Amino acid sequence: MYLKQITIKGVTRLYFYESFYENKKTNSRPVESLGRLDELQKCYEDPIAHFKQVAALRNAEKKEQMNRSIHIALSERLEPGECNLKNVGYGILKQLYRDLELDKFWNWKSKGRQFLYSPDQIFRLLLFGRVLYPASKKRTYDNRGIFFEGFDGFSLDAVYSSEW
Secondary structure (H helix, E strand, C coil): CEEEEEEECCEEEEEEEEEEEECCEEEEEEEEEEEEHHHHHHHCCCHHHHHHHHHHHHHHHHHHHHCCCCCCCCCCCCCCCCCCCCECCHHHHHHHHHHCCHHHHHHHHHCCCCCCCCHHHHHHHHHHHHHHCCCCHHHHHHCHHHECCCCCCCCHHHHHHCCC
């Protein structure tokens, strides 16, 4: 992240920009607009130096987050009946789901309609569950906890108790 000054029609504005690599090219995009330089000079003695420091701090925080480590206690044991099994393989299916823009399709179809539950979320659960663990709809619902993604936005009790 870096500070960029852009002057249009005699008015200088400050922006935070970030660089990124895409299609074998380096590009940059605005992250945050900070405002007009003349207005920022009322709040800060030297706004350019101040916001350069802010950008450096944000870069340091981002770099620190990238270098985090996870500690796993290998001596811990699972309690009887405890199930911590999660399926990571659905990440590929989730990416395909996004690439096919099925989430946008379901959101478009449900726009302006009153649904008790999200059709997108139900379809995702059925799709991921049926591909990875073929079973009935009820069994797929019962096994929804094996995904890292939370499918807790709906319950069968509410469906069976609601009036159609």
